Amino acid sequence: MSHECDDCGESFNTLTRLRLHDCGDVQSETFSTSSEPNRSDSGYSSPTEERNASVAELDNLLDRFSDGDIDALHCAVVEFESALSAALEEDNSGDTYRDVFWPYHERVSDALNEAARSEGWSFLADVTKAHDPAQDDEIPLVTPAVANAVGRHLIRTRLTDGVKAISVAALEYLDAIAVNAPDTADSAREEVHAYGWGIDHPAHSVTDRLHARTSEDIFSVNPTLEHAFYADQYAAVDLLEELVRDESIDGTLPRVTRDDMPYRRYLLDCVYGLKTDDHWPGMPRYYNWHEEFDYTFELDETVEQRIRELVEETGFGADLPNDWTFRDLGV
Structure with a gap:
């Protein structure tokens, strides 16, 4: 089953690839500010650069959520996925992945829990649909x-x-x-x-x-x-x-x-x-x-x-x- 980007029309075999792709037609302020400063002159970003950019933006988004921006948390979950994906590509031993996963697992979990307590199940329902474990x-x-x-x-x-x-x-x-x-x-x-x-x-x-x-x-x-x-x-x-x-x-x-x-x-x-x-x-x-x-x-x-x-x-x-x-x- 293919999944198509509503903005650029590109198709992907999995929802994860769709969530993580760089859309050439429409790029949100969130993602443009996180990626551009870390790109090399050639336009190519190494897994390390991608991870560093995602981790920095993840911190920013979690801070914004703490300041009351509930929508920032949706972006934070996507950015967490991106950081973990880059960490996997960067290091086959798994050490880099664990260095990203464990500190942010607690922070993202706590933030999602806080959002659920204030917004109810509907907030988590949207998150589970966007990150469906049965689709890919x-x-x-x-x-x-x-x-x-x-x-x-x-x-x-x-x-x-x-x-x-x-x-x-x-x-x-x-x-x-x-x-x-x-x-x-x-x-x-x-x-x-x-x-x-x-x-x-x-x-x-x-x-x-x-x-x-x-x-x-x-x-x-x-x-x-x-x-x-x-x-x-x-x-x-x-x-x-x-x-x-x-x-x-x-x-x-x-x-x-x-x-x-x-x-x-x-x-x-x-x-x-x-x-x-x-x-x-x-x-x-x-x-x-x-x-x-x-x-x-x-x-x-x-x-x-x-x-x-x-x-x-x-x-x-x-x-x-x-x-x-x-x-x-x-x-």
Whole structure:
């Protein structure tokens, strides 16, 4: 599928290439001021020059957003993509990419979160459409930052207004990342874990989506299910039972000194912290949702009993001590 620039008419195979191209007919003030001072006399910009220009303009745009220019943030996300793309071209080792990604991942994520809090889901909806993880062969490089903000918005919406208030588009976006991101896209895949807060949504079945990809995506499903317990422990334990009892989920985790661990046993790791007050899911990054909402969690006795019975029923308690706790289920 080709994508055409509305200004110059040039076609591109991917949306990322479309977003990053230099349009000869119409060039915004934002991009013209960032690129011209760094171009060589020949008109060619090296990846290093492109990265430096994009990083400088990214700083400028984030400052403008901090000063109240909400539209500057849309440009900042595009500039972040450009800086990351140039960093990839510049250095095959990945060091330059990481030097750009990590400092600005937090800044862009925080800015998007701030915009979502003031403007609502509609702002993030526009961003997710412009940087759609399902459109290209490769997901946009800014996906982790966008997913981080979407995850924060999803959690906040669930805790303040309930599951029905969560936008289906927000859930579809996070699920699309889980489906389309390669295994090597660790940061993007980790930011998807907040998808679990959509469990029991009336118009989007998180349960069905997670079940469908458990065998191929166990390392994403497990922490997502952990999040789901904090959203709705009764719906989450229903799903846990469904998954652990499903013998078609027959993958295993290799272990050096012991027998391989069945995926179904590994799923029980998601309850590791439910009986403690010092362990919370680590995603989304830079966001302590339990502190923001002074959130407390108490595992219902009937849910605890169902988990214990599930462990014994499936034989996964055979190697546990007689007085095992949920922490003994950790991997």
